[in-house]
Amino acid sequence: MTTSSASLPLAGLRILAPTQLGAGPFGLMFLADLGAEVVKIENPATRGDEARTVPPFNDPAAHDGLYFQALNRGARSITLDLKHAEGRAVLHRLVPRFDAVFNNLRGDQTAALGLDYATLAPCNPRVVCCSLSGFGRTGPRRDEPAYDYLLQAYAGFMSITGEPDAPPTKSGISVVDFSGGILAALAMMIGLHRAHRTGVGADVDVSLLDTALSMLNYMAAWSLDRGWVPARHPDGAHQSLVPNQTFRTADGWIVVMAMKQKFWERLVEHVGLPELAADARFAGVADRLANRTTLIPLLRTRFLERSTADWLALLRGRVPVAPIYTVAEALADEHAQAREMVVEVAHPVFGTLRQVGSPIKIAGVRPDYRAASPLGADTDAILDESGIDAAARARLRHAGVI
Numbered sequence: 522m523t524t525s526s527a528s529l530p531l532a533g534l535r536i537l538a539p540t541q542l543g544a545g546p547f548g549l550m551f552l553a554d555l556g557a558e559v560v561k562i563e564n565p566a567t568r569g570d571e572a573r574t575v576p577p578f579n580d581p582a583a584h585d586g587l588y589f590q591a592l593n594r595g596a597r598s599i600t601l602d603l604k605h606a607e608g609r610a611v612l613h614r615l616v617p618r619f620d621a622v623f624n625n626l627r628g629d630q631t632a633a634l635g636l637d638y639a640t641l642a643p644c645n646p647r648v649v650c651c652s653l654s655g656f657g658r659t660g661p662r663r664d665e666p667a668y669d670y671l672l673q674a675y676a677g678f679m680s681i682t683g684e685p686d687a688p689p690t691k692s693g694i695s696v697v698d699f700s701g702g703i704l705a706a707l708a709m710m711i712g713l714h715r716a717h718r719t720g721v722g723a724d725v726d727v728s729l730l731d732t733a734l735s736m737l738n739y740m741a742a743w744s745l746d747r748g749w750v751p752a753r754h755p756d757g758a759h760q761s762l763v764p765n766q767t768f769r770t771a772d773g774w775i776v777v778m779a780m781k782q783k784f785w786e787r788l789v790e791h792v793g794l795p796e797l798a799a800d801a802r803f804a805g806v807a808d809r810l811a812n813r814t815t816l817i818p819l820l821r822t823r824f825l826e827r828s829t830a831d832w833l834a835l836l837r838g839r840v841p842v843a844p845i846y847t848v849a850e851a852l853a854d855e856h857a858q859a860r861e862m863v864v865e866v867a868h869p870v871f872g873t874l875r876q877v878g879s880p881i882k883i884a885g886v887r888p889d890y891r892a893a894s895p896l897g898a899d900t901d902a903i904l905d906e907s908g909i910d911a912a913a914r915a916r917l918r919h920a921g922v923i
């Protein structure tokens with residue numbers, strides 16, 4: 522079944538997006554897949570989003586690359602210098618035709634560039650102005666630049682990641698950037714829902730640090746309420762549920778998670794250690810936690826006796842278990858393929874691109890996967906529809922505004 526662009530769930534939703542690098546574009550991409558028109562505003566003075574030039578798989582002549590395409594799927598592109606007074610005047614001509622303005626600049630830049638509701642409401646009282654920044658629009662660090670790595674450090678993630686005797690470790694993916702992008706897209710949609718009901722837009726302020734701190738969740742509660750101090754445990758083990766970690770097999774690694782008592786009982790049965798179920802030291806969740814250092818070596822020895830494939834055959838469907846895949850193996854897995862999580866996107870320079878598909882599945886809807894536009898490719902069309910004619914555009918180009 523196919524879905525026409527006009528019948529996609531977000532068809533008609535228009536978002537102006539002065540976005541860059543990863544966090545903001547990542548969140549908006551899922552909206553574009555489902556029909557939203559995302560118009561990316563790029564600075565002509567810097568030749569657009571620096572994501573276009575991220576190596577190794579970029580084409581300097583085309584000012585495009587696989588990194589940029591992976592994050593900006595479906596986005597249109599206009600060039601507009603918002604630091605220029607005439608650029609902000611053009612923005613005011615555009616805003617009445619859009620539902621939201623979404624940026625992921627530094628927290629102090631939203632107001633400085635006139636991207637806040639107070640500035641744009643006279644142009645469109647319904648507009649939702651969403652700011653996604655490292656530290657938010659308030660607070661002592663609002664004007665500092667922030668990147669995922671820094672925020673994993675600030676939020677305490679790195680202090681609880683990695684092996685006990687290793688240096689503090691970050692996640693291998695940009696987990697804060699991507700979570701923040703999704704949360705900001707959700708926050709913007711909440712603002713749009715209210716604007717639809719009331720006719721009044723708003724400022725929406727989302728911080729990557731706030732996002733990361735919110736993800737501490739139960740660990741934060743334990744720390745705040747009971748003074749609990751988390752520790753890094755060997756093999757990436759869970760703080761309190763045992764066994765819940767990686768185990769080396771005869772030819773690789775697996776993750777085993779006895780998250781419930783029934784899984785513990787099934788685990789010892791299927792790995793051939795039924796006597797552990799009757800051992801009082803391991804009877805309940807608290808017992809296994811208290812005797813972690815005695816229990817885990819027994820399981821480590823047993824898992825070394827057979828291959829990963831053998832253990833998966835024995836445990837899958839009975840106990841939560843997974844092989845530790847490489848990136849290529851994860852994308853090739855039969856379940857990922859069945860869920861259409863690898864898709865093809867046509868690109869004028871790179872040919873057919875294979876990318877990760879949308880994780881949002883809606884009955885009867887197929888996402889519209891399109892490559893991001895070349896730098897400034899949509900400038901004339903978007904400005905023309907707002908009444909900025911060819912002569913005015915030529916003047917703006919000569920001035921470096923577009």
